Amino acid sequence: MADTKSFTSIPEVDISGLYSTDLEKREAVARELGDAARNIGFLYISGHRVDPTLIDGVRSAARDLFALPMERKMAYYIGRSATHKGYVPEGEEVYGTGRPDHKEAFDIGYEVPADNPLVLAGTPLLGPNDWPDVPGFRERAEAYYRAVFGLGRTLFQGFALALGLPENTFDDMAKYPPSKLRMIHYPYDAEAQDAPGIGAHTDYECFTILLADAPGLEVMNERGEWIDAPPRPGAFVVNIGDMLEVMTAGAFVATAHRVRKVGEERYSFPLFYACDYHTAIKPLPAFAEEDSGYEALKIGDHMWSQALQTYQYLVRKVERGELALPSGARGTATFGRLKK
Template sequence: MTEETFTSIPVIDIAGLYSTEKADRQKVADTLHHAASKIGFFYIAGHRVTEDLIADVRSAARDFFSQPFEKKMEHYIGASASHKGFVPEGEEIYNKARPDHKEAFDIGYEVPADHPLVTAGTPLLGPNDWPALPGFRERATAYYNAVFDLGRVLFRGFALALGLDEHAFDDVAQFPPSKLRMIHYPFDGEARDAPGIGAHTDYECFTILLADQPGLEVLNGNGEWIDAPPIPGSFVVNIGDMLEMMTAGAFVATAHRVRSVKEERYSFPLFYACDYHHEIRPLPAFDKGDTEYAAVRIGDHMWAQAMQTYAYLIARRERGEIALPEGTRRTNSFGHFTRTGVTP
């Protein structure tokens, strides 16, 4: 059960996860367990992602978003074969009454075009559509790889936290649909009444977020929005739908949003997922024998949520070109949305 009245987000030093001593790793894992089960959000310090890599990804994002709109639309996500590329303002629909006030560039795990998963037509997988900006691909790829490696370390910590062998999840993310998003919130001098990103949970196992300005808010169990401002030298980590499913709700996929702010803002979430065809179900220690958390392939869940969120995919569904996978859950059916009755 969550601590319904949390009013701040804890900071966890994960340096012990890199220790050769099992006791050090277990100590961090116990702290992760508490934060994941009681809040669903926490900061991590003591990681090994360098400041140079962080500075480089920020500069790469500025280079891309400073281009004219027409140039960015050359990489429109709706023209992509694998759901990657530029996401213009209003493309994502979390709240039908108010479009999100942001733009994004989505980068996926690089899977070659001739890989069997790609030639089989697996959604979300394939090569990235890289813009021809000097050094963009190199800077973005270096950051992606470093944070994805951090995700592998964290997943070992979560495995220990769940009473599993710490390498239990090592082989479940070989070619995953894990996305890095470069998100740009333009300067808004009027700070109009529109969300940066509407309230939602993340579809994957967990998210590792870098942001440079306040704006992120986290929903507690009382239906109150709690600030999660950036802390220098740390990332924000939040539990996603699939870890909630693995633990049958013991870990909570806490809902969050980005409120409207005047300042220009950049953020870089990496969504750590398992391989598309990996089936997620409650682990034996958490299985209650009911149907609240029915087993699902993680890729089907991610693809279904995207089809209910992105305007171009919604249009394709309406034309009958694609259909939701069997057993699709509606958006915002995890986390505190189900526990508080708060409307996104």
């Protein structure tokens, strides 16, 4: 495995062994996952058992949604949502002081009933989705969500083994998580070299499982070079997020990435696998050091604070004093190779 300073490509791991009843086969896959997580923070996974018909379904659901007239899409504008879900128009997201992203999106959360105690308590990010009135949209989106969230659970078991932990260590940490599936549409842009699809950032959660159908994703190595991560048939891209970086005190790295030069129409579908909102994330005992620099974070507070600093409707609410950043909130771009 190339070290973090010199990698020029993203490794692929066949995770079919994680489904084996043979512990040695699961451990063999876990070693490969651990190598990629420590050295690069990005990898492709194959052998994942997600039915291709579900992938076709989520793609067709997204095409149907984004083909709607703007006024219909804006009826589901995320700024009208009580739980930060829905349609995200171009220009809504700005990472740090960068330019607005050149994309539109629809954000779908873990479906938590309105009478759930967490929702009744006003926990940010949690609650029912506001499903658009598009035939078959909810069914296709939910089927894909369930399958990929299940894949995330299996991957987390592999990461646990890679960290020398019992593989069920994280199983009970994601009962009602603020895990978001994003449908993202990058329109055709003849001047794409001047328009970032998504600015450089790390992901806030534990890890991300990404399906994309066109090139554009780039990953930063430690030299500050941008390395292409184009789609591979039958594979997902997985990348480490901020919370696994905290758990491992930086042993697993939340690698910065961006989408740029989107000269062709592009769809992507990241599912951000998170633990439950009130889960306190801190370095695991094997990585805990007094001077590690990684203080404990409540995963939901971190995710909410990043949203409050990125989505413009929330930025304006903070400026007006209607919302406040959670105590101990970190700024944007403070993990991985974007640390300030």
